Amino acid sequence: MAKTASIAEGKRKAGRRYKGFSSWNNYLFLLPALLFMAIFIVYPIAYNVVLSFQDVDIYNFRQERNFVGLDNYVQTFRDPVFGTSFVNSVIFTVLSIVFQFTIGFALALFFNMKFPGRNLFRSLTLLSWMLPVVITGTIFQWMLSGDYGVVNALLQSVGILDAPYNWLSEPKTALLATVVANIWTGIPFNMIILLSGLQTLPEHLYEAAKLDGANKWLQFRHITLPLLRPTLLVLLMLGIIYTFKVFDLVFIMTNGGPVNSSTVLPIYAYQLSFSTFEFSRGAAVSMIMFAMLIVIAIFYLRLTSKEEAN
Amino acid sequence: MSRIFRCPPQKEPSLSARSACRQHQHSRLPRLRSRMKLPLLALLVLVLALSGCSSGAGSSDAQGRTVIRWWDTMTSEATQGALRQIIADYESAHPDVKIERTYVSFADMKNKLLLGSAGSTMPDIVWMDSPDHQSFAAAGILADITDEVQAWGEADEYFEGPWSSTVYEGRNYGVPIGSNNLALYYNKDMLNEAGIEPPKTWDELYAAAEKLSKPGVYGFAMTAVKTEEGTFQFLPLLYQSGSDLTNFDNPDTVRALTLIDELVANGYMSKEIMNQKQSDTVIQFSTGKVAMMMNGTWQIPLLRKEAKVNWDVVQLPADKQSATVLGGENWAITDASKHKDIAFDIIKFASEPEQSKKFLQAAGRLPSREDYLQDPFWQDDPQLKIFADNMSVARARAYGPNYPKMSEAIQLMTQEVIIDMKTPEEAVKDAAAKIEQEL
Incomplete structure (x- = not known):
């Protein structure tokens, strides 16, 4: 919004100074951005849409392509792996967001207090977010290994487990293991955003509340939460979108296995496109994911515009 | 830009021609003003720069040498060293050719080739993992080199297994590098x-x-x-x-x-x-x-x-x-390559006993051809001999x-x-x- 406002202002000023300067000219300044959008965003999406209605596989990849209508979508919805991946994606997203958000929020409240060494510990928590996902994934795969993993060793030494458990090779826990790794990487992001939100809240409100005899919970419930609402909404929406399209972490830790027990939608789409070269079917899965995320985005835009209207 | 829209200078000003030109100019870009020239020029430069970046395979360097792009998947110091040696030897024997070697990770190779062929950044010479070879031949990404292979005349030296992975619908799309x-x-x-x-x-x-x-x-x-x-x-x-x-x-x-x-x-x-x-x-x-x-x-x-x-x-x-x-890798030439003849010449050079054996020994791989496998390096080493003896029975994923x-x-x-x-x-x-x- 700020950008368009300043552009509009710039236009007005420019218009005043140079009489003959047409509005057409000013749009030229948008051109680099538009060109960038067109090449890197609009074109790939449009290409993907077209691809999803064609029959492209390894045979006609560089030759004539036929339009097959909704065939790819029909096939996708009939494929049981699609159902599994969809459910897995939802489980992955919901669990990740719930835990990332609550733990991140708790840490943000904690680091919003003043205590010695605060900055050091706050920076240290960021480590898990700064690590490349390839490394995080490999480390978690290693820690959760059934044969030599540190997690089993710990659980056995305190007597929770009698025998090693194959976290990543059991269909019951493979997905949960990737969720745990994802929660670990996502906490700092949630914490930092919430912390920066918390630090903008005016101190005097809390002081006034204290004078009125409100305890910590009431302060949190009636000052922190309502004032932080815009931040919370942004964070949740971004979190859902980021998490729903997770690929690398799962790819590294389980590659969707065993069988399809941890296959999420992006892994499913990737395997179609790049393991078995069914490019059009992969594109159709991507489009379905795209549609789901659009719905979430629209929901988010509605909420924020209401928020702004208030 | 300005030159394009200016009317051609004419020695004998014929009024009708000039006015026609003016009219034409006017109808095309009625609002073109001098202030617009700069951004338009910038745009033109940008477009030209972008199109320059994506010129297809086959170009030459500053010294006028033909540039051959080569993609392989070798990671270790020993294997990369052996490849660099092959390239240096070829270049010194052919001063008019420059080989640009790029390492592509094994996991990325297929994707890069697929994406590259949709766009236009393709190598001339590429290493294929043998089970993928037929798929990529069918996709039209690899060049049909049946005639070159026939003229070369060494196909019969190769084991049937590795050779079969380079053949699709009776045509040759590659030459085996080494086997395992x-x-x-x-x-x-x-x-x-x-x-x-x-x-x-x-x-x-x-x-x-x-x-x-x-x-x-x-x-x-x-x-x-x-x-x-x-x-x-x-x-x-x-x-x-x-x-x-x-x-x-x-x-x-x-x-x-x-x-x-x-x-x-x-x-x-x-x-x-x-x-x-x-x-x-x-x-x-x-x-x-x-x-x-x-x-x-x-x-x-x-x-x-x-x-x-x-x-x-x-x-x-x-x-x-x-x-x-x-298992093993094969040489292939991309269909997009503009220097298929030079590319095949390089493959032939790299397949000569001296070059090929040195690389295979460094890489812990077996020759894909019977004559090279008789080298004492593989025959006198009891552990390598196990794998060497397997070669005649090993089946290809073709x-x-x-x-x-x-x-x-x-x-x-x-x-x-x-x-x-x-x-x-x-x-x-x-x-x-x-x-x-x-x-």
């Missing part, structure tokens, strides 16, 4: 301690795995990951049982799968083989956590350098027959362009049985249905 196959590595001390000989049959393998397993040590290891590697390691068992992809739905396949199932179910092989690649298995073996493993030729240099255990290697145990699977889908069916089948989702009979039946569709 799978054999049985075993921990000598552990077998001595247990008082057993390396297994020669499936029954012996099972009995040995049982006997060698103890807390902290698995008797046997292979890989069942959900990638091509998983299929690669299941195929030897399939071939030994007497079955094949072309005739998948039969009791022999079930027996091969049951062997894996029972080894895992009884704890003689780890369930984690679904997450451990061949490069992970070799680490388990070299640190004494696994007594026997199925693994490839290329692990020998690593084990000789790093292994903390006393090891040796024998042929895989046999069932109905003795068999192993063939099942046509749909092989990736068959491979996926096998990966899923193995995992379904390991996690007890299906019985071996059910899993084979389901996989066979998928494979039959793709043959």
Whole structure:
């Protein structure tokens, strides 16, 4: 919004100074951005849409392509792996967001207090977010290994487990293991955003509340939460979108296995496109994911515009 | 820009021509003003710059040499050094050619080629993993080099297995670089301690795995990951049982799968083989956590350098027959290449005994041709000899362009049985249905 406002202002000023300067000219300044959008965003999406209605596989990849209508979508919805991946994606997203958000929020409240060494510990928590996902994934795969993993060793030494458990090779826990790794990487992001939100809240409100005899919970419930609402909404929406399209972490830790027990939608789409070269079917899965995320985005835009209207 | 819209200067001003021109100019761009020229010019430069970046394969460098782009997947210092030497030797013999070598990770190679062929950044020479070769030939990404291969006349020297992976619908799309196959590595001390000989049959393998397993040590290891590697390691068992992809739905396949199932179910092989690649298995073996493993030729240099255990290697145990699977890489020229003749000349050069052997020895690979394999390097080394002798029986994964889908069916089948989702009979039946569709 700020950008368009300043552009509009710039236009007005420019218009005043140079009489003959047409509005057409000013749009030229948008051109680099538009060109960038067109090449890197609009074109790939449009290409993907077209691809999803064609029959492209390894045979006609560089030759004539036929339009097959909704065939790819029909096939996708009939494929049981699609159902599994969809459910897995939802489980992955919901669990990740719930835990990332609550733990991140708790840490943000904690680091919003003043205590010695605060900055050091706050920076240290960021480590898990700064690590490349390839490394995080490999480390978690290693820690959760059934044969030599540190997690089993710990659980056995305190007597929770009698025998090693194959976290990543059991269909019951493979997905949960990737969720745990994802929660670990996502906490700092949630914490930092919430912390920066918390630090903008005016101190005097809390002081006034204290004078009125409100305890910590009431302060949190009636000052922190309502004032932080815009931040919370942004964070949740971004979190859902980021998490729903997770690929690398799962790819590294389980590659969707065993069988399809941890296959999420992006892994499913990737395997179609790049393991078995069914490019059009992969594109159709991507489009379905795209549609789901659009719905979430629209929901988010509605909420924020209401928020702004208030 | 301005020049384009200016009317041509005319020696004898003919009024009608000039006014026609003016009119034309006027109707095209009525509002073109001098202030607009700069941004338009900038745009033009940008567009030209962008189109300049994406010029196709085949260009020349500042010294006027023809540039040949080369993509390979070799990572180690020794293999890269051997390749750099080949390139330097070729360049000094051909001062008009410059070879630009790019390393592409094994995992990225397929994607890069597919994306590159949709765009236009393609190499001239490329290394293909042999099971993908036919798919990429079918996709039209690789050049048909049948005539060049015929003129070269050395095709008959190659083993049938590796050669067959470069042929699609009777045409040649490549030349094998080097081969590998799978054999049985075993921990000598552990077998001595247990008082057993390396297994020669499936029954012996099972009995040995049982006997060698103890807390902290698995008797046997292979890989069942959900990638091509998983299929690669299941195929030897399939071939030994007497079955094949072309005739998948039969009791022999079930027996091969049951062997894996029972080894895992009884704890003689780890369930984690679904997450451990061949490069992970070799680490388990070299640190004494696994007594026997199925693994490839290329692990020998690593084990000789790093292994903390006393090891040796024998042929895989046999069932109905003795068999192993063939792996390896092939040379190919892209269809997009503008210098296919030079590219093939480089391939010929790199395939000469001196260049080829030096690289293969550094890379822990076997020659794909019979004459080179007679070199004492492979014949006089008892461990390499095991793999060298395998070459005449090792089978290539040459099942046509749909092989990736068959491979996926096998990966899923193995995992379904390991996690007890299906019985071996059910899993084979389901996989066979998928494979039959793709043959």
